[in-house]
Amino acid sequence: MDVDAFVLAHRPAWDRLDHLVKKRRRLSGAEADELVDLYQRVSTHLSMVRSSSTDAVLVGKLSSLVARARSVVTGAHAPLWREFVRFWTVSFPVVAYRSWRWWLGTAAAFLLVSVALAVWVASTPEVQATIGTPSELEQLVNSEFASYYSEHPAASFAFSVWTNNAWIAAQCVVSAILLGLPIPYILFQNALNFGVLAGVMFGAGRGDVFLGLITPHGLIELTAVFLAAAAGMRLGWSVVSPGDRPRGQVLAEQGRAVISVAIGLVAVLAVAGLIEAFVTPSPLPTFVRIAIGVAAELAFLGYVVYFGRRAVRRGETGDIDNAPDYAPTG
Structure with missing residues (x-):
């Protein structure tokens, strides 16, 4: 040579x-x-x-x-702080943004069931009688519902709330393994509890108390649950209708998206827990507490829309770099 x-x-x-x-x-x-x-x-x-x-x-x-x-x-490998920044500015918001149809559909179905149940319970004394005795219902609407938010120290209550909310979201995420099939049942159970409680409170003329205590933390809390459910059901649908790509590739991509949602919702539900522990039972005027809850909700939705839409325009999917094309099998 x-x-x-x-x-x-x-x-x-x-x-x-x-x-x-x-x-x-x-x-x-x-x-x-x-x-x-x-x-x-x-x-x-x-x-x-x-x-x-x-x-x-x-x-x-x-x-x-x-x-x-x-x-x-x-x-x-990118420095850890870059991975952290990318997750919160690309990976999590773009997955949430791309799931907006499932997210919105889940919220609409949940609220429809809850409102229908609330109206039925509030307007039907016979139904209320099956829920509890008159004295039990009176105690619930006049003391138990409000005292629930203030009878425990705020810090421990915040952790308890976060754990409970995280468990509901985790059920939706884990259900993705079963292609999201259990998720409608999980949501119905929670809509049933929410609707019955709302019906009892409104039926007793205490709807203002119900909304004043639920709204501050409930907006962002339910939004997080809806997103977890949407991600899980979207994964299940990707198996039924993968489009023009191989089913295994779509399943792997959506599976990683579910993991991104699960990690992101840890922080979102922590915010909901803090609001429920420190704002909901606080002596602040009702309109101030509701305003804080609405501000947290709008901030989260604005964050998802801003960063998610920007990432979509750049062609991002939120998937990991050099991701395998197919889900691993045993």
Whole structure:
């Protein structure tokens, strides 16, 4: 092999690879693909030089270049703080934003069932009689419902609330393993409890107390549950109707989306728990407590819409980089 001719022919590729390696933190998608291609080609060049030449300087130079390129291709990871920022500005909001139809549909169905039950209970004394005795219902509407939010220390109550809410959301997320089939039942059970309680309170003329205590934390709390349910049911539907892509690929992508939602909702439900523990039972005027709840809800929805829509416009799906195409099997 004519080493000089070989070097002359391939030096532009080596220089280009060296440039991309030095620029590794600012590579575009096309440049990253080019780097991988050049790394493979230059690795081949190194093998050819080693087998046909005794030029130690050239071998050393190419070995160093290939080693640096390999570290970029196989060992480069974004700093932890960048992964953290990407999760909250891309991964979580874009998954939530892309699920908006399922999210909205889940909320509409839940509220429809809850309102129908509340109206039925409030307007039917016979139904109320099956829920409890007159003295029990009186105690509920006049003391138990309100005291529930203030009878425990705020810090421990916040943790208890967060745990309970997280459990409901976790049930929806875990149900994704069963293709989301149990989720409608889980939601119906919660809509039943919500609607019956609302019906009892409104039927006793205490609807203002009910709304004043439920609204501050209930808005963002229910929104989080709806999102968890939407993600789980969307995964189930991806198996039924995967579109023009392989079913396994869609299932894997949606499965990772469910995990993103689960992680993100840990923080959202923590906010709901803090509001329920510190704002709902506080002596603040009712309109102030409701305003805080509405502000938290609007802030969360605004966050999802702003970051989610921006990520969609960039072609982001929220999926992990270099994700496998198919869900792993045992």
